Amino acid sequence: MQSAFVVAAPSPRRHRVAFALLLGLAAMPAWAANVPQTVQLTSGLNTGGTSFLDGFTRTTPGWALVQYLDYSDLDSIKDANGHDSPAFRKPRIQTTSLLNQIVYVTPYKPFGGVLGFNTIVPVINMNSSFGNGSPATLSDNGLGLGDVTFGPYVQMLPVMRNGRPVFSQRFEFDVIVPVGKFDRDRDLNQGAGYWSTIANWAFTVLPTRNWEISARLNYIYNFRADKAANVPELEGFNFRNGKAGDAAWINFASSVAVAPNFRVGINGYYLQQLHDNRTNGQRVANTRQKKFYLGPGVSWTLDPRNFVNVNLYLPVKVENAAAGNVVNLFYVHQF
Numbered sequence: 001m002q003s004a005f006v007v008a009a010p011s012p013r014r015h016r017v018a019f020a021l022l023l024g025l026a027a028m029p030a031w032a033a034n035v036p037q038t039v040q041l042t043s044g045l046n047t048g049g050t051s052f053l054d055g056f057t058r059t060t061p062g063w064a065l066v067q068y069l070d071y072s073d074l075d076s077i078k079d080a081n082g083h084d085s086p087a088f089r090k091p092r093i094q095t096t097s098l099l100n101q102i103v104y105v106t107p108y109k110p111f112g113g114v115l116g117f118n119t120i121v122p123v124i125n126m127n128s129s130f131g132n133g134s135p136a137t138l139s140d141n142g143l144g145l146g147d148v149t150f151g152p153y154v155q156m157l158p159v160m161r162n163g164r165p166v167f168s169q170r171f172e173f174d175v176i177v178p179v180g181k182f183d184r185d186r187d188l189n190q191g192a193g194y195w196s197t198i199a200n201w202a203f204t205v206l207p208t209r210n211w212e213i214s215a216r217l218n219y220i221y222n223f224r225a226d227k228a229a230n231v232p233e234l235e236g237f238n239f240r241n242g243k244a245g246d247a248a249w250i251n252f253a254s255s256v257a258v259a260p261n262f263r264v265g266i267n268g269y270y271l272q273q274l275h276d277n278r279t280n281g282q283r284v285a286n287t288r289q290k291k292f293y294l295g296p297g298v299s300w301t302l303d304p305r306n307f308v309n310v311n312l313y314l315p316v317k318v319e320n321a322a323a324g325n326v327v328n329l330f331y332v333h334q335f
Contacts, residue, residue, distance in 0.1 A: 079319070
């Protein structure tokens with residue numbers, strides 16, 4: 001749904017401010033690249049999308065459906081020093097994302113693990129508004145399909161001690177396909193307009209029967225983009241291509257079983273962009289993102305084939321990105 005806030009046609013000055021911000025946000029792939037979100041677990045940047053017992057997944061052949069419902073309410077846009085950007089007055093960027101993930105576990109067992117494949121198809125709705133007299137604004141692209149993620153993974157069998165699992169891990173490699181909705185005249189789009197690849201390693205350690213510690217280490221590489229949103233019309237400037245800097249991040253969580261089917265704990269993530277973005281082959285200084293979020297979470301096992309996680313993420317430190325609170329609802333059903 002489009003915002004009811006009417007944005008006047010921006011002047012060249014306002015375009016320059018908006019474009020500079022988007023260069024800073026462009027470290028994110030897929031729809032996450034242009035939507036300055038925090039959780040972005042989607043088709044792309046899975047910051048905070050994973051939670052408790054992340055190192056475990058199905059090891060018997062078959063299908064599973066995973067659905068994420070993510071809502072973010074971002075009310076500030078941070079500069080390279082982590083301060084509110086003076087270019088935006090009373091920003092409000094609300095995003096609701098439904099991610100549909102289909103997982104297939106094969107009967108093949110390479111490297112002592114189990115081979116599987118996953119595909120994620122997101123649908124994203126955005127609504128942005130700014131206070132009266134804001135020097136710059138960002139226009140959203142409403143409702144649409146996001147970029148699609150797919151790839152293989154190898155789930156290793158759990159390490160057992162004294163009849164119980166004490167460690168489990170998974171290795172995954174994904175490709176993000178830029179098929180999402182993209183409008184050159186909008187600042188915030190569901191699609192990024194370029195390809196990306198992500199490698200990650202997820203693991204869970206269980207010091208006791210009831211206590212677990214999980215983490216997922218991620219690295220993303222972004223390929224060159226030949227299109228961009230709301231490129232400024234400046235004398236002597238002609239956009240030819242751009243490239244978002246690569247980034248690494250860690251999702252982490254820890255929980256305790258307070259009942260046979262119910263866990264409570266904490267969750268968070270830390271992201272660091274490793275290199276600045278580039279435009280027309282030239283480095284754009286001070287465009288590296290940094291994000292640190294923490295919050296509480298719960299997990300409820302409905303039955304052996306269905307479980308639900310709910311996680312809240314609160315900003316602790318954010319640079320070169322929009323910031324705000326994020327709620328993530330995670331549902332898994334095994335067929």
